[in-house]
Amino acid sequence: MRFGVIVFPGSNCDQDVYYALKEVLGQPVDYLWYAETRVDGYDCLILPGGFSYGDYLRPGALAGLSPIMTAVKEFALRGGIVLGICNGFQILLEAGLLPGAMLRNRCLQFRCQDVYLRVENNRTPFTGRFARGQVLRMPIAHNEGNYYVDPATLERLKEKNQIVFRYCTREGKITPEANPNGSVDNIAGIINEEGNILGLMPHPERCVEELLGGTDGREFLASLLDWWAVQGLRRSSNSC
Amino acid sequence: MSEFYLVRVHVTLKKGVMDPQGEAVKQGLLTLGYQGVKEVRVGKYLEVALEAPDEEEARRQVEEMCRRLLANPVLEDFSVDIHAAQRHQEEHENTSAYSI
Amino acid sequence: MSEFYLVRVHVTLKKGVMDPQGEAVKQGLLTLGYQGVKEVRVGKYLEVALEAPDEEEARRQVEEMCRRLLANPVLEDFSVDIHAAQRHQEEHENTSAYSI
Amino acid sequence: MKEAVWRQMGLTDEEYERIKTLLGREPNYVELGMFAVMWSEHCGYKHSRSFLKMFPTEAPWVLQGPGENAGVIDIGDGQAVVFKMESHNHPSAIEPFQGAATGVGGIVRDIFAMGARPIALLDSLRFGPPDDPRNRYLLSGVVSGISFYGNCIGVPTVGGEVAFAPCYSGNPMVNVMCVGLLEHGRVQRGRAAGIGNAVMVAGAPTGRDGIHGATFASEGLNEASEERRPSVQVGDPFREKLLIEACLEVVKEDLLEGMQDMGAAGLTSSAAEMASRAGTGMEIDVDLVPRREEAMTPYEVMLSESQERMLLVPKRGKEERVKSIFARWGLEAAVIGRVIGDGVLRVREGDRVVAEVPAEYLTKECPVYVGRRKPPAYLAEAQAYDCSALPEPADAGEILLRLLSSPNIAAKEWVYRQYDYMVRTDTVVGPGADAAVLRIKGTRKGLALSTDGNSRYCYLDPETGGAIAVAEGARNVSCVGARPLGLTDCLNFGNPEKPEVAWQFYHCIAGMSRACRRLNIPVVGGNVSFYNETGGKDIYPTPVVGMVGLLENIKARCTPGFKAEGHVVLLLGETLDELGGSEYLALIHGVVAGRPPRLDLDREAAVQETVREAIARGLVEAAHDCSDGGLAVALAEMCILGRMGARFHLEEAGRVDSLLFSESQSRVIVSAPPENLAALEALARARQVPFKVLGSCGGRALEIMVGAATVVNLTLEEMEGAWRGSLAAFLEG
Ligand SMILES: Nc1ncnc2c1ncn2[C@@H]1O[C@H](COP(=O)(O)OP(=O)(O)O)[C@@H](O)[C@H]1O
Numbered sequence A: 001m002r003f004g005v006i007v008f009p010g011s012n013c014d015q016d017v018y019y020a021l022k023e024v025l026g027q028p029v030d031y032l033w034y035a036e037t038r039v040d041g042y043d044c045l046i047l048p049g050g051f052s053y054g055d056y057l058r059p060g061a062l063a064g065l066s067p068i069m070t071a072v073k074e075f076a077l078r079g080g081i082v083l084g085i086c087n088g089f090q091i092l093l094e095a096g097l098l099p100g101a102m103l104r105n106r107c108l109q110f111r112c113q114d115v116y117l118r119v120e121n122n123r124t125p126f127t128g129r130f131a132r133g134q135v136l137r138m139p140i141a142h143n144e145g146n147y148y149v150d151p152a153t154l155e156r157l158k159e160k161n162q163i164v165f166r167y168c169t170r171e172g173k174i175t176p177e178a179n180p181n182g183s184v185d186n187i188a189g190i191i192n193e194e195g196n197i198l199g200l201m202p203h204p205e206r207c208v209e210e211l212l213g214g215t216d217g218r219e220f221l222a223s224l225l226d227w228w229a230v231q232g233l234r235r236s237s238n239s240c
Numbered sequence B, C: 001m002s003e004f005y006l007v008r009v010h011v012t013l014k015k016g017v018m019d020p021q022g023e024a025v026k027q028g029l030l031t032l033g034y035q036g037v038k039e040v041r042v043g044k045y046l047e048v049a050l051e052a053p054d055e056e057e058a059r060r061q062v063e064e065m066c067r068r069l070l071a072n073p074v075l076e077d078f079s080v081d082i083h084a085a086q087r088h089q090e091e092h093e094n095t096s097a098y099s100i
Numbered sequence D: 001m002k003e004a005v006w007r008q009m010g011l012t013d014e015e016y017e018r019i020k021t022l023l024g025r026e027p028n029y030v031e032l033g034m035f036a037v038m039w040s041e042h043c044g045y046k047h048s049r050s051f052l053k054m055f056p057t058e059a060p061w062v063l064q065g066p067g068e069n070a071g072v073i074d075i076g077d078g079q080a081v082v083f084k085m086e087s088h089n090h091p092s093a094i095e096p097f098q099g100a101a102t103g104v105g106g107i108v109r110d111i112f113a114m115g116a117r118p119i120a121l122l123d124s125l126r127f128g129p130p131d132d133p134r135n136r137y138l139l140s141g142v143v144s145g146i147s148f149y150g151n152c153i154g155v156p157t158v159g160g161e162v163a164f165a166p167c168y169s170g171n172p173m174v175n176v177m178c179v180g181l182l183e184h185g186r187v188q189r190g191r192a193a194g195i196g197n198a199v200m201v202a203g204a205p206t207g208r209d210g211i212h213g214a215t216f217a218s219e220g221l222n223e224a225s226e227e228r229r230p231s232v233q234v235g236d237p238f239r240e241k242l243l244i245e246a247c248l249e250v251v252k253e254d255l256l257e258g259m260q261d262m263g264a265a266g267l268t269s270s271a272a273e274m275a276s277r278a279g280t281g282m283e284i285d286v287d288l289v290p291r292r293e294e295a296m297t298p299y300e301v302m303l304s305e306s307q308e309r310m311l312l313v314p315k316r317g318k319e320e321r322v323k324s325i326f327a328r329w330g331l332e333a334a335v336i337g338r339v340i341g342d343g344v345l346r347v348r349e350g351d352r353v354v355a356e357v358p359a360e361y362l363t364k365e366c367p368v369y370v371g372r373r374k375p376p377a378y379l380a381e382a383q384a385y386d387c388s389a390l391p392e393p394a395d396a397g398e399i400l401l402r403l404l405s406s407p408n409i410a411a412k413e414w415v416y417r418q419y420d421y422m423v424r425t426d427t428v429v430g431p432g433a434d435a436a437v438l439r440i441k442g443t444r445k446g447l448a449l450s451t452d453g454n455s456r457y458c459y460l461d462p463e464t465g466g467a468i469a470v471a472e473g474a475r476n477v478s479c480v481g482a483r484p485l486g487l488t489d490c491l492n493f494g495n496p497e498k499p500e501v502a503w504q505f506y507h508c509i510a511g512m513s514r515a516c517r518r519l520n521i522p523v524v525g526g527n528v529s530f531y532n533e534t535g536g537k538d539i540y541p542t543p544v545v546g547m548v549g550l551l552e553n554i555k556a557r558c559t560p561g562f563k564a565e566g567h568v569v570l571l572l573g574e575t576l577d578e579l580g581g582s583e584y585l586a587l588i589h590g591v592v593a594g595r596p597p598r599l600d601l602d603r604e605a606a607v608q609e610t611v612r613e614a615i616a617r618g619l620v621e622a623a624h625d626c627s628d629g630g631l632a633v634a635l636a637e638m639c640i641l642g643r644m645g646a647r648f649h650l651e652e653a654g655r656v657d658s659l660l661f662s663e664s665q666s667r668v669i670v671s672a673p674p675e676n677l678a679a680l681e682a683l684a685r686a687r688q689v690p691f692k693v694l695g696s697c698g699g700r701a702l703e704i705m706v707g708a709a710t711v712v713n714l715t716l717e718e719m720e721g722a723w724r725g726s727l728a729a730f731l732e733g
């Protein structure tokens, strides 16, 4: 599976995602410069974390206008897999590829810590290795992860099973104390209706090795590879 | 007897203080093709709903708030507009809204 | 021929959207003893120096900028005031300043 | 020259005379401004230079000692580590958020100026007591400033320290250390080599920010400091991030002869230093310097301290390539002059020469002051304090809880959870252990990093305190299993013109140097911050040490939390009756007096070697040194971090409070499976390190018996509640 990691001015987790894909998962991966207008030849595009444009004005707002985002939209429209992590999630929201918006963390401080996540939907290309209800541990590091969406859209998200991860306790309970940023309904990650664009605040690339204290992020990324392999089989059996 | 006021506070960077946000927004607007944009400065805007005996006292209080908390005197200037306001008690107990 | 405008843009959170910053400022003011403070909302204030053929076009452009970049329609409302401005050309080529 | 102009700029009459003699004429206004900033204490090291020579700076693995933007040490495999620490005390006192933020920006630029990729930040912070709202305001502003800047540029803040004492009210201390990684061949130097080469300024356009910041940092804080507020600068971490990437790309393509950040004293200092290091001169046209503000004078351009700027000397013919790399990152790089051969720094405004000064007059002719030294008046009485007269505590458990919740000892999570300490995915041990550990991708190696200082000890005995700062830093690094390879320091002191401060300064350095020599740790860089005083009252002498150690094999590393039920817990080293200068004495008895604990450097070296070898051989599973709060606090921390209780039996020996809370040096607690006991004992014996089994892990409480009496019996929850929640409770009410 060929990955493209988009580098926006101010991205700072681009090298981390690249390393996780290349060195840990052994996949082909390239950096894509934000000023590019084409993204041909990739199976998955990743918008990494960081502070694109310094998070000035609003996180993700200026990056959402980058030339490459037009190509990302077309790619997604054709069913291409798009993953936004942290600032990448914020960019997807600002670019209108996912519904909702981010407010400042309720505590008004940056938060860097491990959180627990409950897998709410394991029938996505990103979560096939998990059971529904399984509890994962991943790091977060953000200032604006307080997800907001109006009540009507929230209902639709629920209906269409678009909420993929929610902050929970170690035991998997959804409680206000387990919510690190005030996010509506403890939402940590959502997917679009078509099921090919996912955004999440936690950083899977930061937990891909035992040495770093966890491997749930590796399972998350490996789910994509599983899914891709199955698609490949389908593609080849369809063509027979 | 006390009145309600809606106070609008503008907090802006002092002249000469660098404004990285404004610079980034300007670049963004130029990228979007708004070639007429010459400069952008980003500041804060606060709306404070205040109960005070009269307008003079309201102003005195808000200016003091600005000096003590709302603006950073090292880097920022502020300005204050005061409007007499009406309080709307809403259906829920604790919520209310103010309008000019 | 084109004119200079100083555009003041206010970006505020939509009614109903929680404002953690406003809440924190309110608590801060109450702690400082300003018991009259009933509510605080924090928004953004931008000053854009713009060159445009006329006021109507300036307004059209800035409202478009707001929709495309300056405000996030999910969360925020915006308003725009336009003032004709004078440009002060200074001795150095690239720098200039604007005033209403 | 009009009378007193030089005085307003911070020069003395004698200094002004010296300038006239050097030049053989009167300086003009621009030249005088350049001298004033370069001869300020901050840039000129007038009161410290002669003492800094005491530090040992050499070792076979040192690739670059003091004198460049940062020190460089070899870590094998063709790789090197670059690091330095710097203070931003005065700006942070005036505007904590921007002061701390620009402090981070400045030290990071020193690191990538050397051609290294910045990989970690650490901080060392001191404030007045947190029950004063002003101190809380300063603390939260400083922490959010560091968080704002460090997080944005994607350099993890992996460790640090925070301490509180009344002397820092009004003059907080903000020291930041940055660590970078590079390949040997890529080391850059701050040299303007090659006559005829272009000189370029890259990064942010120049504004009127922080003019005279260096002089500002060279005087005490007083009422008038508030008036000087415009000299506070605003940081732009986004631009810094772009600058890092662009500079590293330029280095990778080998386009440069030299590079230097523009810090204090801006263009004047970077130009003068680059020329003087290379023995060349420089000609600059201020008209060519990109500006952010209109109508700036040559004086303002030369003295501006606008952030996020670098001065580059590209190789011949590479100017355009350099420009295009910066342009790709959205940054401007402009040619502003040339390297010239006559050793002169010549400043033009178009055709007009506005300043002409030999570069070395600015950098090397700065006067050196060796003032009178005398011990402070408080000292004799303070040192004579007799701890044996203190009442012994009735309930040691309750005292332990109070110590655990003391802001100096309590968990610093409230601080470091605001720092991204994981970005770059190298942080194997983050904040919260004795030292942070980073892996080096593509190798088995790891780096251990720590910042340490104990100003109370230095206040009571600067020589011992200085030595302890070094020993503790090395011990922290050893406790994770790494060998200390080098250190950087930040020496924060009061007004050096006072004989008492000069005395403290001299003795601190003497003590630090002695410890460095014995432990074989070279000093490869550092920074001095004087005039830390408010209303004439000086801070405690506060040397801070930033230690860097190397782990040959990152798999063999250690953390402080207890690991398993049934492990035995041992003390390496010896507890003596040493309550002087302790946190216990200050917090519980309200006394800052006595003599700090003794330091036997041979013992220290032996204990550290023992610990390192035990960790390397996989004999121990947890290690933690005894520092603030002594043995009992260290044991409690090991319980809390391991979420596991333990039982200890201490032999009766004198006072119980001394046994539990004495801060005797050179002690490390380790835990190990019982079957490793014999091997551990052999290791310790071979180095004559005292060795004692204290007890074992297990249960949900910390129980300490002395003789037949149980003196401490606290549940994990009680201890954790006191330790973990305390700082947040102070800061958030
Ligand atoms: N300002 C800070 N920034 C980041 N980490 C900090 C800070 N202060 C303390 N820490 C972390 O908390 C832990 C305990 O600090 P400290 O008590 O000073 O340790 P020690 O006594 O072993 O030197 C260390 O891991 C340190 O890195």
Ligand SMILES: [Mg+2]
Binding pocket: D433, D434, D476, D624, D625, D627
């Ligand atoms: Mg320690």
